[in-house]
Amino acid sequence: MDKNLNVLIVDDYKTMLRIIRNLLKQLEFDNVEEASDGQEALSKLRTGNFGLVISDWNMAPMTGLDLLKEVRADARLKDTPFIMITAESKTENVVAAKQAGVSNYIVKPFNAETLRGKIEKVLGNA
Amino acid sequence: MPDGNPPDQIEAAVRAVLGTLSGDLTVTEAALLGELEALGREVKRAKSEIAALSVEDINESHIPAATDELDAVVEHTATATNEILDACETLESLQSKLDEGSAQALGNAVTRIYEACSFQDITGQRIAKVVSALKAIEARVAAVTGSFGSLPSAVGKRADATEGEQLANGPQLPTNASSQADIDALLASFD
Structure with missing residues (x-):
């Protein structure tokens, strides 16, 4: 697993971005960038070179699901591993995310072990 | 009929109808009169109750x-x-x-x-x-x-909302929320 890859974390709560960034640091992922909604994330993805996206769902003006669809529809970005971390825990949400091509799905509140396990699974398969 | 609020309009309508009823009343008219008086009292009571609620x-x-x-x-x-x-x-x-x-x-x-x-x-x-x-x-x-x-229609999702917006429900109450294990099982069911 390449821990030098660039990770984009997306959440409208600054505290959550900080928590995820710190947990990633513990997992030795030091190249982390942040965006506070789907639109900002998409422009960073289009101009940058990211090997993993970790995104919240419930954000404006662009939700995480809509970001995921944009990523999967973009010829250059479509294979980027994409983990959703969200409080949305309804079956319909998980199904919609899966159908849109999510790589894995973590429900908030989550623990560091779950995050580590999902990243390993997703990057192992990448 | 005055331009006021609907309750005022109802009161005015009751008064207007009562004003047209004169002379000997038939049984039906008398019953109608009784109903209208009751309706007028009901409107007055509702108005004072709403005022009292502040x-x-x-x-x-x-x-x-x-x-x-x-x-x-x-x-x-x-x-x-x-x-x-x-x-x-x-x-x-x-x-x-x-x-x-x-x-x-x-x-x-x-x-x-x-x-x-x-x-x-x-x-x-x-x-x-x-x-x-x-x-x-x-x-x-x-x-x-x-x-x-x-009344305004219930506050809901916009008709042109994306799927992501329509499904943005926020956290579920603990009794309704799926656990990480539930979600993992659901995802595995697609494989």
């Missing part, structure tokens, strides 16, 4: 005060969470100065604090749901006190 206070002070308080809760928890995270980062920077066992123990404790700090996001989303419910109540109270006319 519903204007709800929109003028109670709901704005409640939403301000809730916004302040979110702000305070964000400030406190950032303080906690500052302290955690300071602790983590000391890890290299400790022996291996202590450094590990400190690292584990800090991780647990990071995990717990996600409460700020979850509670913030729950409070946002309550604020939006209060705003819906405010709109309905305004419609009722303004007139007995049409």
